[in-house]
Amino acid sequence: MxxxxxxxxxxxxxxxSVRAVDxxxxxxxxxxxxxxxxxxxxxxxxVLRMIAGFEAPTNGSxxxxxxxxxxxxxxxxDVNTVFQDYALFPHMSVQDNVEYGLRVKKVDRDERRRRxxxxxxxxxxxxxxxxxxxxxxxxxxxxxALARALVxxxxxxxxxxxxxxxxxxxxxxxxxxxxxxxxxxxxxxxFVTHDQEEALTLADRIAVFNEGKIEQVASPxxxxxxxxxxxxxxxxxxxxxxxxxxxxxxxGREGAFSIRPExxxxxPAESExxxxxxxVVREVIYLGASNxxxxxxxxxxxxSLTVERQNLHGASDQSLRQRGDxxxxxxLPEHVIALTEKEN
Amino acid sequence: MRWILGATTVGVLGLIxxxxxxxxxxxVNTSRTFQWPPxxxxxxxxxxxxxxxxxRDAVWISVRVALIxxxxxxVLGTMAALAVQRFDFFGKNTVSLLIILPIALxxxxxxxxxxxxxxxxxxxxxxxxxxxxxxxxxxIVTVFNNAVxxxxxxxxNLEEASMDLGAHRWTTFRLVTLPMxxxxxxxxxxxxxxxxxxxxxxxxxxxxxxxxxxxxxILQNMxxxxxxxxxxxxxxxxxxxxxxxxWLAQRxxxxxxxxxxx
Numbered sequence: 065m066x067x068x069x070x071x072x073x074x075x076x077x078x079x080x081s082v083r084a085v086d087x088x089x090x091x092x093x094x095x096x097x098x099x100x101x102x103x104x105x106x107x108x109x110x111v112l113r114m115i116a117g118f119e120a121p122t123n124g125s126x127x128x129x130x131x132x133x134x135x136x137x138x139x140x141x142d143v144n145t146v147f148q149d150y151a152l153f154p155h156m157s158v159q160d161n162v163e164y165g166l167r168v169k170k171v172d173r174d175e176r177r178r179r180x181x182x183x184x185x186x187x188x189x190x191x192x193x194x195x196x197x198x199x200x201x202x203x204x205x206x207x208x209a210l211a212r213a214l215v216x217x218x219x220x221x222x223x224x225x226x227x228x229x230x231x232x233x234x235x236x237x238x239x240x241x242x243x244x245x246x247x248x249x250x251x252x253x254x255f256v257t258h259d260q261e262e263a264l265t266l267a268d269r270i271a272v273f274n275e276g277k278i279e280q281v282a283s284p285x286x287x288x289x290x291x292x293x294x295x296x297x298x299x300x301x302x303x304x305x306x307x308x309x310x311x312x313x314x315x316g317r318e319g320a321f322s323i324r325p326e327x328x329x330x331x332p333a334e335s336e337x338x339x340x341x342x343x344v345v346r347e348v349i350y351l352g353a354s355n356x357x358x359x360x361x362x363x364x365x366x367x368s369l370t371v372e373r374q375n376l377h378g379a380s381d382q383s384l385r386q387r388g389d390x391x392x393x394x395x396l397p398e399h400v401i402a403l404t405e406k407e408n
Numbered sequence: 409m410r411w412i413l414g415a416t417t418v419g420v421l422g423l424i425x426x427x428x429x430x431x432x433x434x435x436v437n438t439s440r441t442f443q444w445p446p447x448x449x450x451x452x453x454x455x456x457x458x459x460x461x462x463x464r465d466a467v468w469i470s471v472r473v474a475l476i477x478x479x480x481x482x483v484l485g486t487m488a489a490l491a492v493q494r495f496d497f498f499g500k501n502t503v504s505l506l507i508i509l510p511i512a513l514x515x516x517x518x519x520x521x522x523x524x525x526x527x528x529x530x531x532x533x534x535x536x537x538x539x540x541x542x543x544x545x546x547x548i549v550t551v552f553n554n555a556v557x558x559x560x561x562x563x564x565n566l567e568e569a570s571m572d573l574g575a576h577r578w579t580t581f582r583l584v585t586l587p588m589x590x591x592x593x594x595x596x597x598x599x600x601x602x603x604x605x606x607x608x609x610x611x612x613x614x615x616x617x618x619x620x621x622x623x624x625x626i627l628q629n630m631x632x633x634x635x636x637x638x639x640x641x642x643x644x645x646x647x648x649x650x651x652x653x654x655w656l657a658q659r660x661x662x663x664x665x666x667x668x669x670x
Binding site for chain 1: 575
């Protein structure tokens with residue numbers, strides 16, 4: 065087996081008394097598009113900064129392509145970073161920004177020009193080479209930052225919330241561009257995000273961070289369909305958590321379970337072999353493509369489930385339910401995900 | 409209400425600038441005692457001032473003192489600002505406070521203290537360089553403050569980006585940090601030059617025998633009836649000259665082509 069692109073072992077970072085990162089073990093394969101997902105303060109950005117070399121770990125080791133780089137400075141590591149606010153040099157033209165890495169590595173002028181032009185062309189910015197970063201839009205700056213990093217042909221590209229500063233529409237189109245770019249250059253991309261949708265869309269594999277630790281590493285589908293624990297189930301997608309007596313009542317056994325809203329049928333036909341319950345609609349949330357119903361069940365203890373229903377018939381749909389309606393719901397037993405409770 | 413504010417503004421500004429204007433007018437006043445209204449126009453005092461070797465020497469010394477003190481402040485102030493803004497070390501806040509303190513200390517205290525240190529403790533003869541060093545102690549503050557403010561606003565991202573792209577610390581400083589600091593350093597340097605140029609109290613204590621900066625020369629010649637018109641001309645020149653750095657400093661200080669820090 066070949067060496068992984070990135071190998072983290074027991075990676076730990078303390079800031080004073082705060083354990084920002086707490087014993088992270090992780091292997092990221094060559095050419096993988098890898099996401100580090102988690103809420104703010106979960107340690108994902110600190111891990112990225114330690115891989116880049118901006119932060120020294122308190123403990124543990126970092127290997128890049130099988131070589132230990134734990135003690136090496138940022139400029140001695142074969143990785144490049146796309147910063148959250150892009151960190152373009154405001155006093156240099158776009159061209160000079162992109163050439164910077166080659167310039168400080170003493171690549172000769174002609175080759176520098178050529179490679180920078182290539183990199184700018186690959187992000188469709190060849191016409192903007194003479195502009196200053198301040199004269200570009202957010203999306204264009206983002207692409208300059210990408211070109212500036214990729215022109216160095218690093219083994220790994222690190223991206224810190226790469227699309228965080230862009231508006232929704234631009235974010236969608238940049239997601240597609242990023243994915244294409246990664247396939248073209250074929251190097252490892254590691255990106256940090258707090259946006260679960262972005263992680264699911266872009267990544268081959270995702271590590272979910274929480275309080276400095278990794279909760280689960282899995283493909284997007286695995287992560288969504290079989291979350292390892294309540295935290296992952298709650299953080300990735302919307303999820304109905306069932307524990308205690310209500311779990312016993314609705315699922316039929318003790319433990320912690322999750323059911324995704326779209327897996328619950330509203331007013332199912334009698335013939336289907338579902339686990340069923342009845343309740344009252346407390347809230348109707350219109351989402352455009354679908355509706356979410358929050359249904360209060362008369363379980364032994366009060367429990368409410370979110371039910372998603374595709375908006376197939378438009379607003380005039382006769383079967384749309386109102387607040388206060390009595391409804392029946394049901395789900396297939398195999399859509400109930402058993403979770404392992406975290407030991408505290 | 410508006411006209412009261414307007415009148416107050418005009419009154420206050422008048423109080424400051426009319427006397428300055430008088431200095432300019434008197435420099436071409438034929439009357440040696442600045443008789444008002446001026447009985448006639450003359451360029452005689454300008455001629456005399458130009459020929460006064462005392463004034464010329466004093467200007468030259470002041471310029472040199474201010475230039476060297478500013479240069480020292482630029483180097484040390486920038487280094488101190490980088491240390492305080494970019495690194496963590498024990499006693500950082502104390503060091504920061506100690507660097508800024510000299511600008512707040514009464515000049516007479518600084519003067520006496522430095523004179524004692526130079527003469528009694530170090531056994532150095534007072535001269536040109538003792539003035540330079542004394543001036544640098546407070547000139548450094550303007551550079552330091554400007555640089556610290558700029559560095560804080562910039563954040564460390566650009567420097568990290570530079571190192572991420574393979575540049576070592578010195579290259580990063582040369583290609584990224586210094587260009588970003590340039591206008592702040594220019595503004596700080598100009599202020600520092602101005603501070604040194606008109607300093608009188610600390611200079612009185614730290615100047616060696618026979619070394620006269622311009623402010624001291626003016627003070628000593630002001631009350632000699634024969635020299636009063638010449639002093640007046642020197643003052644007029646200084647008024648005009650001091651407009652230049654202030655104007656430059658204002659323009660540079662307002663240079664906001666930089667991104668706001670996050």
